Each structure stands twice: as structure tokens, then as C-alpha cells.
Amino acid sequence: MTRRAPMATRGPRGPVTTRRTVLRGLGGLAVVGASVGVLPLFGQEGAQQDPAECRATDRSEEDRLVVVSNWPGYIDPRRDAGNTRALLEERTGMTVRYTDDVNDNAEFYAKVKAQLGSCEPIERDLMMLTDWMAARMVSLGWVQPIDRASVPNLHANLIEPLRGVAWDPDLQFHAPWQTGLTGIAYNAAKTGEIGSFSELLDDPDLKGRVTLLSEMRDTMAFALKITGADPEDFTQDQWDDAVDRLRKAVGDGQVRAFTGNEYIQDLAAGNIVACEAWSGDVIQLQFENPDIKFVAPEEGLALWSDNMLVPNGAEHQANAEAWIDHYYDPAVAARLAAWVNYICPVEGAREEMEKIDASLVENTLIFPDAEMLAQTFAFMPLDDRQATAYERDWSDVTGG
Amino acid sequence: MTSTAGVAPPVDVPGLPAEPPGELPPPTGRRRGGIGYLLLLPGLLWLALFFVVPFYSLVATSLYDPAGSDFRGYEMTWAVGNYVDALQEYWRPLLRSLWYGGLATVFCLVLGYVLAYAIAFKAGRWKNLMLVLVVAPFFTSFLVRTLSWKLILADDGWVVNTLQVLQVLGDDGRLLATPVAVVAGLTYNFLPFMVLPLYASLEKIDPRLVEASSDLYAHPAVGFFKVTWPLSLPGVVSGTLLTFIPAAGDYINAELLGSPNQRMVGGVIQSLFTDANDYPAAAALSMVLMVLIVVMVLVYVRRAGTEELL
Numbered sequence: 001m002t003r004r005a006p007m008a009t010r011g012p013r014g015p016v017t018t019r020r021t022v023l024r025g026l027g028g029l030a031v032v033g034a035s036v037g038v039l040p041l042f043g044q045e046g047a048q049q050d051p052a053e054c055r056a057t058d059r060s061e062e063d064r065l066v067v068v069s070n071w072p073g074y075i076d077p078r079r080d081a082g083n084t085r086a087l088l089e090e091r092t093g094m095t096v097r098y099t100d101d102v103n104d105n106a107e108f109y110a111k112v113k114a115q116l117g118s119c120e121p122i123e124r125d126l127m128m129l130t131d132w133m134a135a136r137m138v139s140l141g142w143v144q145p146i147d148r149a150s151v152p153n154l155h156a157n158l159i160e161p162l163r164g165v166a167w168d169p170d171l172q173f174h175a176p177w178q179t180g181l182t183g184i185a186y187n188a189a190k191t192g193e194i195g196s197f198s199e200l201l202d203d204p205d206l207k208g209r210v211t212l213l214s215e216m217r218d219t220m221a222f223a224l225k226i227t228g229a230d231p232e233d234f235t236q237d238q239w240d241d242a243v244d245r246l247r248k249a250v251g252d253g254q255v256r257a258f259t260g261n262e263y264i265q266d267l268a269a270g271n272i273v274a275c276e277a278w279s280g281d282v283i284q285l286q287f288e289n290p291d292i293k294f295v296a297p298e299e300g301l302a303l304w305s306d307n308m309l310v311p312n313g314a315e316h317q318a319n320a321e322a323w324i325d326h327y328y329d330p331a332v333a334a335r336l337a338a339w340v341n342y343i344c345p346v347e348g349a350r351e352e353m354e355k356i357d358a359s360l361v362e363n364t365l366i367f368p369d370a371e372m373l374a375q376t377f378a379f380m381p382l383d384d385r386q387a388t389a390y391e392r393d394w395s396d397v398t399g400g
Numbered sequence: 401m402t403s404t405a406g407v408a409p410p411v412d413v414p415g416l417p418a419e420p421p422g423e424l425p426p427p428t429g430r431r432r433g434g435i436g437y438l439l440l441l442p443g444l445l446w447l448a449l450f451f452v453v454p455f456y457s458l459v460a461t462s463l464y465d466p467a468g469s470d471f472r473g474y475e476m477t478w479a480v481g482n483y484v485d486a487l488q489e490y491w492r493p494l495l496r497s498l499w500y501g502g503l504a505t506v507f508c509l510v511l512g513y514v515l516a517y518a519i520a521f522k523a524g525r526w527k528n529l530m531l532v533l534v535v536a537p538f539f540t541s542f543l544v545r546t547l548s549w550k551l552i553l554a555d556d557g558w559v560v561n562t563l564q565v566l567q568v569l570g571d572d573g574r575l576l577a578t579p580v581a582v583v584a585g586l587t588y589n590f591l592p593f594m595v596l597p598l599y600a601s602l603e604k605i606d607p608r609l610v611e612a613s614s615d616l617y618a619h620p621a622v623g624f625f626k627v628t629w630p631l632s633l634p635g636v637v638s639g640t641l642l643t644f645i646p647a648a649g650d651y652i653n654a655e656l657l658g659s660p661n662q663r664m665v666g667g668v669i670q671s672l673f674t675d676a677n678d679y680p681a682a683a684a685l686s687m688v689l690m691v692l693i694v695v696m697v698l699v700y701v702r703r704a705g706t707e708e709l710l
Contacts, residue, residue, distance in 0.1 A: 269551070
């Protein structure tokens with residue numbers, strides 16, 4: 001009896017099928033209507049913040065800790081006696097909590113965007129990001145200013161070429177961690193000397209055996225150079241030309257892939273014979289395979305840095321500043337440079353290097369000379385809208 | 401769950417006076433409905449939270465004003481033009497994904513059917529071991545397995561060298577960074593998703609039916625196409641779906657084993673989201689991919705019939 005009850009109440013209102021159809025129609029309309037009402041609620045607020053409002057109370061005094069996020073393989077290992085981190089802990093009595101969770105600027109940005117964009121802490125006191133991303137985060141107001149008085153070594157010892165960058169000329173927000181050059185690496189056992197970026201794009205012997213870097217600014221700087229533009233100051237037309245030039249090389253099958261650090265494996269395995277490369281990686285690879293060469297292309301060398309930044313909401317800012325000052329001590333910087341093999345941004349580290357590893361003192365990829373620095377260039381600062389438009393062109397090229 | 405106060409009343413009706421003692425209480429509509437809905441509740445909540453909300457968010461993102469940015473934020477302005485832009489610019493990787501996914505599905509079906517047939521009917525006491533071997537690759541990560549294909553197919557590796565000696569590949573020939581490597585990678589990675597459902601439906605077939613066909617003088621081939629194949633169709637349908645849907649959306653294989661000219665739509669969406677920060681275009685492209693696959697699956701399922709699925 002009871003089982004039939006619901007049917008009975010429905011019965012008198014008319015034939016079941018019609019009612020069902022009507023209900024279904026109404027239900028559909030309701031869903032569409034609700035969707036139309038709900039969708040606009042999914043907008044996104046701007047992520048720009050004011051660092052002064054997103055400052056956390058500094059707990060450095062009672063909590064002797066500093067939390068650091070860095071790229072993999074970018075610091076001397078803990079197991080080494082007298083490593084730079086142990087030295088800092090010894091000097092200051094603080095504990096270093098170190099994670100190598102920065103693999104890619106864009107990826108790291110995506111990871112922290114939700115928190116930093118809404119003034120929430122990311123539970124880190126220092127993060128290392130490349131110039132363009134550091135500039136972006138500073139302009140978004142996600143980075144705390146560094147107290148000038150707490151980092152005397154930084155202001156005294158930063159090498160001249162890295163001073164006065166457009167996005168933070170007074171070192172108010174950043175301190176370079178390591179600096180590198182983008183150039184060309186090739187395997188001398190497989191190919192003759194390669195002197196220029198345009199050879200990478202044109203030489204038929206290299207077809208399909210070349211990789212370029214997937215960081216837009218690295219690769220496009222060279223594409224701009226070979227189409228006759230200045231990567232530090234170019235127009236939309238020049239950009240379009242450079243993009244077309246690269247698109248042609250990709251379409252012809254000249255370029256095998258756009259990579260991050262993976263080019264190291266491909267170069268070592270012989271899948272590629274030449275590539276656009278970062279200086280420090282190549283020095284590390286040369287220890288295992290002396291045939292791998294790094295050259296400054298005719299077009300010049302792109303100079304970039306990865307920078308230490310204190311994110312909003314950092315609870316141990318004073319400790320982070322102690323970290324920065326520590327790594328700008330020339331003796332510490334030399335020890336670090338001896339391990340990571342990138343360009344050392346600290347004046348006086350070269351003299352200290354004599355005591356650690358004399359063979360590295362003359363290495364211009366760690367301590368570049370004036371002649372080398374004269375060939376370097378950087379990339380034009382882009383505003384947000386330009387960056388999105390250019391990155392989109394870029395992903396069209398790299399995406400076939 | 402059922403012990404909470406809010407849930408108790410509809411269940412708590414053991415003392416109804418009308419019920420004769422000793423007899424099972426008749427299932428009342430109200431009680432059955434109540435319990436049914438309660439059982440549905442966790443699943444529905446889960447879906448609402450982790451499917452419906454993100455889905456709406458994706459739809460809204462695809463309709464954001466493309467002039468927005470992380471600095472200024474984004475507004476949902478019904479910018480349908482995002483779809484037109486995305487399709488115009490990325491139809492190539494989109495079609496390529498469906499093409500590679502389709503090819504991989506066909507290869508998986510051919511390879512997987514033979515394998516599943518052998519396991520179901522011919523493996524004897526090796527059956528379980530073979531099934532374990534089919535699943536074994538899942539014990540290592542998808543990424544690691546794809547990377548190791550990169551080693552196997554390397555330009556200076558033994559596979560390429562052998563093929564060069566046999567004149568299958570020219571002296572400058574290679575496998576990596578070609579469509580062959582990408583489709584092979586997809587086929588390899590999704591093969592178990594084809595084999596398992598095929599095995600499940602082949603294994604259920606009563607061998608006496610095949611014997612009956614030969615008793616009626618059917619040639620073994622005729623017997624296969626008239627008896628075994630139709631009875632295995634549910635496995636074929638679910639196997640192809642389980643293979644095609646993830647294969648068309650995959651981009652790891654194209655990224656690791658292919659060159660930019662083999663890039664699939666998943667890779668494009670990823671780089672639009674994370675590198676270009678062009679969320680509207682990325683979301684529009686995701687929607688297009690999703691709708692395309694849903695439509696294709698619906699048409700396929702309508703034609704193939706779902707009654708006997710699983």
C-alpha cells in the first residue's frame with residue numbers, strides 16, 4: 001500500500017509522461033538559469049598586494065629558524081665538512097630548513113599565487129627566483145623590503161654588473177644568489193665548432209639534433225639578436241619577425257625540443273649534438289665528458305641571476321637577512337661557487353677561491369672577465385599584458 | 401553515519417502497531433527513499449565539491465574577459481570569443497591529439513585482443529602470472545617508464561642502430577622526436593587499460609558455445625567472428641573508452657618522446673595555464689577538448705550499445 005502512495009498523489013494531476021517531460025524541461029531551464037546566475041561569481045580578484053600590509057610579526061628572536069626554497073643542485077651539500085649552511089648555523093645559532101622545491105619559475109609562481117595573491121603566508125622566509133619572475137613578484141607587491149642595515153655585505157660586495165637593475169636599482173627587495181650566462185653548448189666529438197646561434201637554427205647538419213631552452217626570455221633574446229633587434233629594447237614588429245624566424249626553424253624540424261635542464265641528459269646521451277645551455281650546467285657536465293664545450297655565441301651572452309627574495313608573511317625576516325649577509329661574505333661565496341660553478345656575484349670571492357680550488361680561479365664562467373661581461377645583454381622588462389601576449393606567441397612556437 | 405541524530409528518525413520505526421510480529425516489515429517507500437538518499441549523500445557531496453564546483457569554475461574561466469590579468473583580476477564577461485580564438489590557434493594540436501589517441505587505441509586493441517585472448521583461453525596455469533605481468537608496469541611511475549623509453553629509443557641506442565643496420569631507418573634516421581615514438585609510447589602506456597576489460601569479458605565466455613559452433617560445422621574463423629567477437633564486445637567498448645579518453649588527453653608522451661611538431665593539446669593547455677598565464681584561452685581549450693571527447697564517446701556508446709557493458 002504505502003509503496004504506491006507517491007504515485008497516487010501524483011495521479012490526479014494528469015498523464016505521467018507529459019508531466020515528466022515538463023518537469024524535465026523545467027529542470028533543465030532551472031539548471032541553465034542557476035548557471036547563468038552562478039557563473040559571474042567565479043571571477044578572480046586582482047592579486048596585487050601591499051607589502052606593508054602583508055608583513056608578519058618577526059619571530060626571529062625567539063624562533064631561531066630560517067626556511068629557504070631553492071632550485072635543485074644549487075648549494076653545496078650538507079654532507080661536506082664545513083659546508084656553507086653548517087657554517088651559518090654555527091655562526092648564528094639558527095637552524096636552516098632548506099627545500100629544493102623551485103623547479104621552474106612559472107610553476108613556482110602557480111604554486112604560491114593563491115596564497116601570496118591574497119596576503120596569506122607561504123611559510124617560507126626566502127625563495128630564489130630568476131630576474132623576470134622576481135621583477136614580477138616585486139611589482140605584484142609580494143616581496144618584503146630587505147633592511148639595508150642588516151645586510152652590509154650585500155651592499156659592499158655585490159659585483160658591479162649586477163647593480164642598478166631596472167626593476168630594483170637600490171637592492172631594496174632582492175639579492176642575487178647566483179648568476180649565469182646563456183650560451184651554446186656542443187659535443188666536440190660529434191660536430192665541429194659552433195660559433196653562433198644562427199648556426200643552431202640553420203645548419204642542415206644539425207637538423208633535429210638541437211634543443212633550445214623553454215624559458216621564453218632566454219631563447220627569444222637570441223632570436224631577436226639574429227633578426228637584428230636589441231633584446232633590451234625592441235618593438236612589436238621586431239618581436240613578430242623574431243617569432244617567425246624561430247617558427248620556421250621549428251617547422252622545418254631543425255629544433256628537436258624546448259627543454260629545461262634536461263638538455264644535459266640529451267647532450268650526454270648523444271641525442272643532440274648542440275644546444276642552447278646555461279653555463280653552470282655545462283661546467284658540471286665537463287667533469288664527466290671533456291668533449292662538451294660551452295661557447296659564447298657571436299650574438300653575445302645572455303646574463304641572468306636567480307635572486308633571493310623575502311616573501312610576504314615571512315616570520316623570520318631577520319634570520320633571512322642574516323642568511324643573505326652570510327652568503328655575501330667572500331669566503332662563503334667562494335665555497336659555494338666552487339660547488340655550483342655558476343657565476344659568483346660576490347666581489348672578493350675570487351681571491352678566496354685561491355685557497356679552495358686554484359683551478360677555478362681562471363674560469364671565466366665563474367669569474368667572468370671584463371671582455372666577457374662586455375658581450376652580455378639582458379631582456380627588456382615586460383609589463384603584465386605584454387608578458388601574457390608574448391608568452392602566448394611563444395607557446396604557439398614551441399607548441400607546433 | 402546512521403547513528404547521528406539527524407539521520408535517526410526515518411530509520412527508527414520498529415514499533416509500528418500495524419505490523420504483525422515475526423514477519424519482516426514491508427519496505428515502506430519512505431524508508432527506502434530515505435536510506436537511498438542517505439547512501440547517495442557522501443558521493444553527491446564529493447561530486448558537488450570536487451566536480452561541479454571546479455567544473456563551473458572552468459566554464460567561468462573560459463568566459464573571462466581576456467583583457468584581465470593577475471594584477472587586475474578577471475571578470476566573467478561571457479567572452480565567447482575565447483573559444484573562437486582557441487580553436488583558430490590550436491585546432492592543429494587538438495586534431496593531432498585525437499588522431500594520436502585514436503591510433504594508439506587501435507594498436508592497443510589489436511595487441512590487447514590477441515594478448516587477452518591468449519591469457520583467457522590458452523594460458524592454462526600461467527594465467528595468473530600473465531595477468532600480474534600485464535599489471536606489473538603500474539608498480540613504477542608512469543613518468544619513469546616513459547623516460548626509460550627515451551633511453552631505449554635514443555639516437556645512439558641499440559634499437560636505432562639495429563634498425564639502421566637493417567636499412568629500416570636511414571643513416572640519419574631516428575625514432576625519438578617522431579610521431580612513431582609518441583604513438584608507441586601512448587600504446588605502451590595504455591595497453592593494460594585495454595587488456596584488462598577485454599580479458600574480463602573474454603574470460604566469461606562459455607567455451608561450450610564455441611564448441612557448439614564447430615559442432616555445427618562452422619570454420620574456427622567463422623566461429624570466432626560469430627560467437628567469440630560479439631560476446632567480447634562489451635570488453636572492446638569499455639577497453640577502447642578507457643584507452644582513448646586518457647590517451648587523447650595525455651601530453652607526457654608527446655612532451656618526452658616527441659618534438660614540438662608532435663605536441664598534443666594537453667601540453668598546449670598546460671603551457672597556456674602555467675607559462676603564458678592565459679587562463680581564459682587555456683580553459684576554453686580544455687572545455688573544447690572535454691566536449692569533443694564527451695560527444696565522441698556518446699555517439700560511440702549509442703552505436704555500440706551499453707546494455708552489456710561490464
